[in-house]
Amino acid sequence: MAERRRPRLAVWKFASCDGCQLSLLDCEDELLAVADAVEIAYFPEASSVMAKGPYDLSLVEGSITTAHDAERVHKIRRQSKFLVTIGACATAGGIQALRNFADVNEFVAAVYASPQYIKTLATSTPISSHVKVDFELNGCPIDRSQLLEVISAFLAGRKPAIGNHTVCIECKLRGTVCVMVQGTPCLGPVTHAGCGAICPSFNRGCYGCFGPKERPNTASLAAEWLKLGATPRDLHRVFRTFNAAAEPFRQEADAHGD
Amino acid sequence: MAGGEPPIGTQAMLSLDGLRALIEALAERGYQVLGPTVRDGAIVYDEVAKLADLPSGWTDQQDAGRYRLERRTDNALFGYAVGPQSWRRFLHPPIERMWRAHRTEDGFAIDATAVEAEPSKFAFLGVRACEIHAIAIQDKVLVEGPYVDTGYQRRRRDNFLVAVNCGQAGGTCFCASMNTGPKVDAGFDLALTELLDESDHRFLIEVGSVAGAEVLSALRHHAASPEDIAAADAVVARTAGSMGRVLDTKGLKELLQSNPTHPRWDDVAARCLSCANCTMVCPTCFCTTVEDHSDLTGQTAERVRRWDSCFTADFSWIHGGSVRPETKSRYRQWITHKLASWIDQFGTSGCVGCGRCVTWCPVGIDITVEAAAIRATPATSTETDHGRT
Numbered sequence: 231m232a233e234r235r236r237p238r239l240a241v242w243k244f245a246s247c248d249g250c251q252l253s254l255l256d257c258e259d260e261l262l263a264v265a266d267a268v269e270i271a272y273f274p275e276a277s278s279v280m281a282k283g284p285y286d287l288s289l290v291e292g293s294i295t296t297a298h299d300a301e302r303v304h305k306i307r308r309q310s311k312f313l314v315t316i317g318a319c320a321t322a323g324g325i326q327a328l329r330n331f332a333d334v335n336e337f338v339a340a341v342y343a344s345p346q347y348i349k350t351l352a353t354s355t356p357i358s359s360h361v362k363v364d365f366e367l368n369g370c371p372i373d374r375s376q377l378l379e380v381i382s383a384f385l386a387g388r389k390p391a392i393g394n395h396t397v398c399i400e401c402k403l404r405g406t407v408c409v410m411v412q413g414t415p416c417l418g419p420v421t422h423a424g425c426g427a428i429c430p431s432f433n434r435g436c437y438g439c440f441g442p443k444e445r446p447n448t449a450s451l452a453a454e455w456l457k458l459g460a461t462p463r464d465l466h467r468v469f470r471t472f473n474a475a476a477e478p479f480r481q482e483a484d485a486h487g488d
Numbered sequence: 489m490a491g492g493e494p495p496i497g498t499q500a501m502l503s504l505d506g507l508r509a510l511i512e513a514l515a516e517r518g519y520q521v522l523g524p525t526v527r528d529g530a531i532v533y534d535e536v537a538k539l540a541d542l543p544s545g546w547t548d549q550q551d552a553g554r555y556r557l558e559r560r561t562d563n564a565l566f567g568y569a570v571g572p573q574s575w576r577r578f579l580h581p582p583i584e585r586m587w588r589a590h591r592t593e594d595g596f597a598i599d600a601t602a603v604e605a606e607p608s609k610f611a612f613l614g615v616r617a618c619e620i621h622a623i624a625i626q627d628k629v630l631v632e633g634p635y636v637d638t639g640y641q642r643r644r645r646d647n648f649l650v651a652v653n654c655g656q657a658g659g660t661c662f663c664a665s666m667n668t669g670p671k672v673d674a675g676f677d678l679a680l681t682e683l684l685d686e687s688d689h690r691f692l693i694e695v696g697s698v699a700g701a702e703v704l705s706a707l708r709h710h711a712a713s714p715e716d717i718a719a720a721d722a723v724v725a726r727t728a729g730s731m732g733r734v735l736d737t738k739g740l741k742e743l744l745q746s747n748p749t750h751p752r753w754d755d756v757a758a759r760c761l762s763c764a765n766c767t768m769v770c771p772t773c774f775c776t777t778v779e780d781h782s783d784l785t786g787q788t789a790e791r792v793r794r795w796d797s798c799f800t801a802d803f804s805w806i807h808g809g810s811v812r813p814e815t816k817s818r819y820r821q822w823i824t825h826k827l828a829s830w831i832d833q834f835g836t837s838g839c840v841g842c843g844r845c846v847t848w849c850p851v852g853i854d855i856t857v858e859a860a861a862i863r864a865t866p867a868t869s870t871e872t873d874h875g876r877t
Contacts, residue, residue, distance in 0.1 A: 266785065411554060447815065
């Protein structure tokens with residue numbers, strides 16, 4: 231077979247903890263296959279070689295929290311054939327979107343000794359609020375086998391086999407007994423699948439790390455949480471985590487005060 | 489013990505030790521024995537190697553959206569209703585690879601060695617009447633129609649069923665309404681009725697097949713007396729009289745099919761999470777999706793089948809979008825298929841009254857309550873055109 235030009239991969243970082251792009255380096259057994267299948271053209275976390283665009287596939291981690299980043303993401307979009315966002319920061323604004331519900335200047339004053347050097351936006355927003363995104367991979371952090379599935383799919387020109395259904399389906403596929411029906415409040419019924427339903431398999435309720443499922447009924451789930459003994463404050467807090475700015479979670483948190 | 493194998497229909501008595509011998513006899517015959525056992529705070533169906541694996545002295549308290557284990561006052565082994573997930577998990581597994589292929593010089597080839605060898609044949613211990621009816625329904629759908637699921641067919645062909653007549657009804661049970669229990673009437677190899685009092689713990693065992701007769705002939709047993717048979721009948725009669733739920737099936741098919749615009753669909757949609765738990769625990773649901781995967785190098789690809797649900801948006805996704813974007817239309821589709829159009833399609837209701845969809849709904853939506861609500865205020869004939877929403 232004739233040698234085909236290897237697709238060029240770029241990995242970009244915005245406001246984030248690096249955990250999602252590290253899951254690519256964490257692929258271990260598959261990492262060499264990735265490096266074989268694509269030309270890793272730009273991935274500062276992994277390599278000091280930073281080749282210029284254009285890129286066939288850009289993986290974008292992190293949220294937009296500065297005016298500089300809001301411009302930079304447009305440049306990346308222009309250089310990328312496909313742009314895939316990875317992780318809750320990039321898809322929903324991340325934990326740092328808690329600033330959206332408060333005064334960011336108060337945070338800055340509380341954290342930094344010399345706040346006058348900090349230039350930041352009042353909000354943390356997902357990449358899709360700024361540029362067109364071809365696919366969003368949810369999770370805090372993302373699941374590495376899902377990441378491999380997305381990369382493989384884009385290389386093959388097919389749709390990633392990643393559903394937008396609930397964590398409940400993952401529990402049932404693996405045979406985990408429902409923790410909520412046994413009395414433990416769980417976000418699984420409103421949360422996007424992808425993690426493989428880890429927490430319920432350890433007899434814990436889901437924390438919603440993968441953000442809202444398609445068409446979540448958070449109000450009905452919240453009503454059941456109250457019946458199980460949760461307080462409105464519990465509900466407010468549980469919807470205000472890594473995906474706090476995802477609209478269905480934002481609304482449900484708001485519905486329960488603070 | 490008399491020579492030869494006992495004829496089908498034979499009723500005999502088996503001791504606790506005899507039950508232990510039954511588990512061993514099945515294992516000796518090459519079966520993977522699966523039965524009830526306590527795990528994760530529930531009585532689930534899993535591997536059973538010895539008597540002590542069974543849920544001795546445990547029962548389940550079930551209600552809409554609620555399940556908890558409780559201690560019984562006796563040491564009954566089958567003193568619970570039904571497990572969180574049905575036997576479907578073994579016969580129609582949640583994830584199954586259909587095939588794998590690799591790239592060749594001029595195309596691709598199916599990788600024959602990747603078709604997994606069938607690991608074992610299953611003996612199910614403790615199958616309830618509703619569950620036997622559910623298996624019969626899946627047989628009809630997956631084997632007896634024009635398109636045969638060969639994996640399911642193979643697993644069923646090698647399947648040994650030890651049924652148990654229910655000693656008590658669960659809080660969400662309504663098999664009596666669906667004419668599917670609590671007494672097993674057919675479709676089993678052996679059927680047990682647990683008889684337990686202060687002095688004795690034993691089982692009435694009934695032969696349901698030639699294979700069952702062969703297994704029973706290898707076990708120490710003795711003839712059942714008329715008193716034993718009467719005691720077993722009393723167990724089932726008591727259970728039939730204590731159903732946790734009732735579903736009025738009279739005219740139910742026509743009722744649901746003529747009420748597509750009933751206001752109750754909005755009401756239930758306000759509660760429904762569209763989480764799919766009801767369909768995942770249902771013993772008759774059979775819907776799957778197929779996922780195609782290719783590897784990073786483009787050298788191998790595989791097709792995987794996994795359980796799907798009419799409650800997901802992807803399930804009804806056709807070019808351009810989902811046919812059922814709203815939860816309302818998904819719930820209506822599910823209950824109307826299960827209780828009504830299933831009859832048009834397969835000649836039987838899709839519901840066996842096991843109550844799992846009621847118990848395992850995180851917000852406790854109850855199929856019997858929803859059907860009754862439609863019945864309470866059915867649409868007038870002018871409101872029944874199907875196109876209106």
